[in-house]
Amino acid sequence: MSFIKSKFHHPRIPTNDLGLNYRDYEGSLSTLCAGCGHDAITSAVVQACFELSVPPHQVAKMSGIGCSSKSPNYFLNKAHGFNSVHGRMPSVATGANMANRDLIYLGMSGDGDSASIGLGQFSHVVRRQLNMLYMVANNGVYGLTKGQLAATADKGVTNKAGELSLFTDIDLCIMALQLGATFVARSFSGDKKQLVPLIKAAISHQGFAYIDIISPCVTFNNHKDSTRSYDYVHEHITTAAIADFVPMKKEITSDCASGEGEDICLHDGSLMRIRKIQDDYQTTDPMQAIVDIAKYKKKGEILTGLFYLDPTATHYHEINNTCDMPLNQLTQDALCPGSRVLTGINNSFR
Amino acid sequence: MTPPDTLKFSSQCQATNNFVVRFANTNGTGSASANNMFAKAILRMGIPVSAKNIFPSNIQGMPTWYEVRISEDNFLARRGGNSEIVVAMNAQSLKEDICSVACGGFLLYDSSRALTEDDIRADIQYLPIPISIICQKEYKDPRQRQLFKNVVYIGALAALLNIEFDVLKSLVADQFKGKDKLITPNIYALELGYQYANQHFTCPLSIKVERRDLINNRIMVDGNTATGLGAVYGGATVVGWYPITPSTSVIEKFSSYCDRLRIDPATGKKNYALVQAEDELAAIGIAIGAGWNGARAFTATSGPGISLMSEFLGLAYFAEIPVVLVNVQRAGPSTGMPTRTQQSDIIACAYASHGDTKHVLLFPQDPTECFEFSALAFDLADQLQTPIIIMSDLDLGMNDHLTEEFSWDDNKSYNLGKVLTAQQLDDIENYGRYKDSDGDGICYRTLPGTHPEKGAFFTRGTSRNEYAGYTEKSSDYVHNMERLLKKFDTASQIVPVPEINQGHKLAQIGLIYFGTSAHAIAETKTQLKDHGLAADTLRIRAFPFNDAVSEFINNHQLLFVIEQNRDGQMRSLLINEQEISPEKLSSIANCDGLPMTSTFIVQGVLDKLSGDYSAKQVS
Structure with a gap:
């Protein structure tokens, strides 16, 4: 393990539209275990933000508590981050978003943080249609407290210590679909080719986007009986369609040639280009997506990919009719009614 | 059973602009807004008034009380004790309400249902009005029958207590501004009560109001x-x-x-x-x-x-x-x-x-x-x-x-504290979020999105160094905790200062109080004077405490901390934070859930002086 992050980079390292290179999007050196799935997510976030030419300081990184919630420290060093309290990132992200609607909100959470202690907050931030990308690094286990079963662990599996998971697992994708999320996907930290376009599309999406990322815990949940181990996931993962993200400004040169798939146009003019593998694949019906997820699960497979996308989505500020200028930039002139108005108010109490 | 027409014995309550009216209602019947109109009428006659709504945690059907104190001496805390006049509109609480009439006082009640023998007290005067029967006759809609009952008794009180009818009419007009259709029926209901009282009782009673000009700029x-x-x-x-x-x-x-x-x-x-x-x-x-x-x-x-x-x-x-x-x-x-x-x-x-x-x-x-x-x-x-x-x-x-009416200084600007702009960040060589560069414990913060290169940091509930980096180094942790303490000391210098009332010659007794207990203090001082006692007072307006608080405590011999809880929490906080010896501070703590009265405070002082003070009394 290294203790100092190398600043070396190739002199001709590619730059994006902002003239920034990949390394400008990196964070501090990860202190997670070597081989942790979360570090692969970090790297996917870095790549997605770099390729999208997101100005790093226009991102707010929000997290709760746990291994996953430490991850925002490892990407986008030029962005402010907020490592809040356990299970409460959704409310803090809501407040931050209320204060400044112009920033990009990247939420990073884990299965303990979102499916247990924070399940209530998770549900309500979905319902509230907050404009953000909410990622859960889902490994079915509590890492920082050393291996207890998480609420997302499949019923009937055992953890490393041999404890049996007795209860039904919570599927956050299904919950998000049921509660009205307008972008829902599942991916695998080991499948960057799938994950990066999903993150890019989710950032471009104007509405609540949820990505559940299976992210194996090498230390506490990578054993033979686990259904979240690298081996198990590799063997049982399936996808109904391959999605590619085509940014607004780029000419269309994606892996999948036009005509082969279906294009979904996002708010900013970018495209989500879908190449179907299963004939019955669709992204327009959240209830059907729930059925599909359950169907594959029954077969012992993990369905991944984009489950649902509503390109006409709205979000909290639109529903609230909040002014266009970020609330944190309004001056006293706009906020304080002044003494003349107060005279009238006083008179209403006589 | 019909109560006697007039009170036979001579000790009928006599009061002008100094008495308490207690309304006993059922919650969910719209009584609170009618009772509020009553209080506001007193206000508009230029007489100081306070209103306490004593209501249940319930939406409909439980007893609720509304106490209006009229005091031209400006004693506006809850007075406590029995009321000169009780308006009993709730059969559930009737027995209790009859007991709550002061000796020589009046009970206005809905005589649509007869009282029982038990309900008759010889030392109060009964004012029976068949309110339900009147409303039954006048209104068809059941909700109206209910709502106008309240307005009818307000009309009756206007006659009984000498409230100017035009004041009530103007209040109705204000209350239903924009819903003009409701104005006439409300005024009609007021008149029903007013006429009934005038025809059946000697109006006004021996307790009454008289117009004054004592409100000045105050609002309610x-x-x-x-x-x-x-x-x-x-x-x-x-x-x-x-x-x-x-x-x-x-x-x-x-x-x-x-x-x-x-x-x-x-x-x-x-x-x-x-x-x-x-x-x-x-x-x-x-x-x-x-x-x-x-x-x-x-x-x-x-x-x-x-x-x-x-x-x-x-x-x-x-x-x-x-x-x-x-x-x-x-x-x-x-x-x-x-x-x-x-x-x-x-x-x-x-x-x-x-x-x-x-x-x-x-x-x-x-x-x-x-x-x-x-x-x-x-x-x-x-x-x-x-x-x-x-x-x-x-x-x-x-x-x-x-x-006092609200005021606002248009020349005063918001103080947004130490937030760095992009330009200021450019001028700083080595920015650290938790660096105390001014020595007041308050560091400079930056907001997300301010600067493309500088000033970003990771906010966390975990321990960190001056540069917001995670640390478990003891020295960093201690340094940070000490700085937070220094910041708290800075806070003590900018929070509102206590309000102190003392003469050149200090009194032996010092009363320390805060929040709503303040309403009872002027009356307390007057009552203490009747006992030959003088008191200086200090009103705490903020925590952390200002130095003036310790000074006041040091300058007085006999100190009381007046508060509305069981355990004397403010007293504990003073002892803990100002390093005051516990025996220096006596507690006058009321925890019965009702607003503080001067009677309770005075009793606390007297008990302490006579050495048998018990903290467990109820006001």
Whole structure:
């Protein structure tokens, strides 16, 4: 393990539209275990933000508590981050978003943080249609407290210590679909080719986007009986369609040639280009997506990919009719009614 | 059974502009707005008045009382004791209500149902009015029959107590402005009662009101309205909240003022965001997220909400995030008495959350200070980068109080504290979020999105060094904790100073009080004088305490801390924070859930002086 992050980079390292290179999007050196799935997510976030030419300081990184919630420290060093309290990132992200609607909100959470202690907050931030990308690094286990079963662990599996998971697992994708999320996907930290376009599309999406990322815990949940181990996931993962993200400004040169798939146009003019593998694949019906997820699960497979996308989505500020200028930039002139108005108010109490 | 027509014995209550009217109603019958109209009529006759709504945690069908004290001496605390006149409209509580009439007083009751023999007291006068029968005859709609009962007895009281009928008429017109169809029927109902009383009783009674000019610039309003309005003036833009009595109307009033005053004229869009959260944890989480991101944000809660918010308060303290919390205190512990007043969250708020934490508390005494402190809290939160808790209570928040009119200085600018701009960041060589460059314990913060290269940091509830980097190094941790203490000391110099009332020659007795107990102090001093006792007073307006508090304590021999809880929490806080010897401070603590009375305070002083003081008495 290294203790100092190398600043070396190739002199001709590619730059994006902002003239920034990949390394400008990196964070501090990860202190997670070597081989942790979360570090692969970090790297996917870095790549997605770099390729999208997101100005790093226009991102707010929000997290709760746990291994996953430490991850925002490892990407986008030029962005402010907020490592809040356990299970409460959704409310803090809501407040931050209320204060400044112009920033990009990247939420990073884990299965303990979102499916247990924070399940209530998770549900309500979905319902509230907050404009953000909410990622859960889902490994079915509590890492920082050393291996207890998480609420997302499949019923009937055992953890490393041999404890049996007795209860039904919570599927956050299904919950998000049921509660009205307008972008829902599942991916695998080991499948960057799938994950990066999903993150890019989710950032471009104007509405609540949820990505559940299976992210194996090498230390506490990578054993033979686990259904979240690298081996198990590799063997049982399936996808109904391959999605590619085509940014607004780029000419269309994606892996999948036009005509082969279906294009979904996002708010900013970018495209989500879908190449179907299963004939019955669709992204327009959240209830059907729930059925599909359950169907594959029954077969012992993990369905991944984009489950649902509503390109006409709205979000909290639109529903609230909040002014266009970020609330944190309004001056006293706009906020304080002044003494003349107060005279009238006083008179209403006589 | 019909009660005797007139009181035979001579000791009938005699009072002009100095008596208490107690209304006994059933909740959910619309009585509160009629009773409020009664109080306001007294106000408009230029006579000082206070109103206490003593209501149950229930929507419909349970007993509720409304006590109006009329006092041209401006003694506007709850008086306590029995009332000169009781309006008994609730059969459920009738027996109790009859007992609550003062000897020589009056009972106005709905005689549609006869009293039993038990209900007859020889020492009070009965004023029977068949209100239900009148309304049954006059109105067809059952809801109208119910609502107008209240208006009928107000009309009767106008005749009985000498209230100017035109004042009531103007109040009805104001109340139903925009719903003009309701004005005539309401005035008609007032007249029904007025005429009935005039025809059947000798009006006015021996207790009555007379027009005065004693109000000056004062207004009559509840504290929650004032707090909500103060937040509008203080520039709050983001609110996270969860409904809980008695704090709910803080947010409702904020919202309704924003509907009028915070809509962008050009676009019709909102210059604020009000998020009804899933619970109190989320409510304060939202306010903290917004504060972190540079908006002025607040939440309001009561009772259990404070317990739920504690973890987040610790985060905001440690991560140094401005946020305002309005705590409208009610009687605890647990669900306690949700619709009764107390000042029992002092310790819970001063030290909210695990670990070494301390929070800035403000103690408003009346709606005027609710308005001022609410606006001020946002400045203090930004200056100190920490939670500011406004410690209101149910009595202050939900009852109407006669209070100085609100004022605002248009020349005063918001103090946004130490927030660096992009330009300032450019000029700083080595920015550290938690570096105390000014020596006051307050460091410079940056907001997300300010600068493309500099100033970003990771906000966390974990220990960190001056550069916001995670650390478990003991020296870094201790250094940071000591700095937070220094910041708290800075806070003691900028929070509102205590209000001290003492002559050149100091009195032996010192009374220390805060919040709504203030309403009973002038009366207490008058009553103490009757006992040959003089007292100096100190009103605490904020925590951390200012040096003047210790000085006052050192300068007096016999000190009482007056508060509305069981355990003398403010006394404990003084002992703990000012290193005062416990025997120096006696506790006068009332925890019965009703607003403090001067009688209780005076009794506490006298008991201490006679050496048999018991803290367990009930007012």
